[in-house]
Amino acid sequence: MNRGPGTTDDTQVRADCTVASDGRIAFQLTALQAPAPQLLLSVRPKKGPKGSKKANAEENLLVLPIDGDGRAVLEPQPALAEGRWDMYVLPEPGAPRRRIRPGFRDLRALVDGATREWPSPVAVRVPYTTKDGFLAVRTWLRTAHAEVAGIDVTEGSIAVKARLHGADLAPGAVVRLRARGAEGIERTVESQIERDGRFTFALGFEELVAAGGPGSRVWDVSLRLQPGEGTPSIRIGRLLDDLADRKEVFVYPTVTVGGAAVRPYYTVDNDLSIEVTAVE
Known part of the structure; x- marks a missing residue:
């Protein structure tokens, strides 16, 4: 499994997500009981030779606030670096972060993406379920x-x-x-x-x-x-x-x-x- 530092997987926290045509993604978290929760997106280290993982000099981490209704929004800007972003919830500062299970994913806005004209840089985001059953976001960022x-x-x-x-x-x-x-x-x-x-x-x-x-x-x-x-x-x-x-x-x-x-x-x-x- 892909676990980050201070991570626990004993969680049933789930997140529904809805993607807009401009790349905006709204996450609705359920079964979340925490005083000051945050949504964390952490880019997964790329694999090096023979499957080893290249360590990042500094973890690329994005932190989003979760409001009182359990909702967090990933805005189109800034564009995310290309890669796979694993998702976590941080119940409160200093607590171990917890992996998130996927709920309902509304990706209808992405289906006809090839029919639109994309400006430079071409920034693509697709929420998906990892092989071990957790929620992540796949991103591409290319000049053209x-x-x-x-x-x-x-x-x-x-x-x-x-x-x-x-x-x-x-x-x-x-x-x-x-x-x-x-x-x-x-x-x-x-x-x-x-x-x-x-x-x-x-x-x-x-x-x-x-x-x-x-x-x-x-x-x-x-x-x-x-x-x-x-x-x-x-x-x-x-x-x-x-x-x-x-x-x-x-x-x-x-x-x-x-x-x-x-x-x-x-x-x-x-x-x-x-x-x-x-x-x-």
Whole structure:
């Protein structure tokens, strides 16, 4: 379980939450009996090599007041750092903080998030239930973001529709595929520019398998706003709805091409990647 310092889990405190389209989240806590309670959001340390957790030099902690009716509000500003924020209630100053169980989550305002235009920075917040059954908030904070609108996988290729948010899309933008863990190995694919930041691209799997050489490899997919080496890239993925984790939910077919199994997938951060696995 993910426990912070001075934490106790022997609690039945629950929180309903309602998300507004502007990112505002209202929490309504139940079974809370405390003289001066506070709601705490603590960003979870990122995992380092072999699953170890990188310690933060200073815990990133957000404290919200809880009114007499058990209500606390997380305003749209300031934007939260990207990560997973575990939620706690502090009954009173100096008391151990307690984990919160999820109640009713009204996320209807997030469902059609991809239909709206998002300014820079693109700040996304999705309340969700952790694997161990507690309430948390998944956040993304990016200067710009390319949102996947559709993926079509055929026997030998993939076609992707997407829309850019937080930046201007101009002719010359290309899709960049970079081999993870391999310095300098990348490929670019032309994109077809449409209106309102929308674009499409298609990729043949056979070329991707050959480009990576023997063995298995993962290719991360990004949008490069200008052609040429060293220009900034914007990760392509799917963040703008009510789903905090889609890796195990959106599963695309695996295609065998040139002695390798190829499949697109979403990473743990909901970014788009393509896995090429050598077939023995």
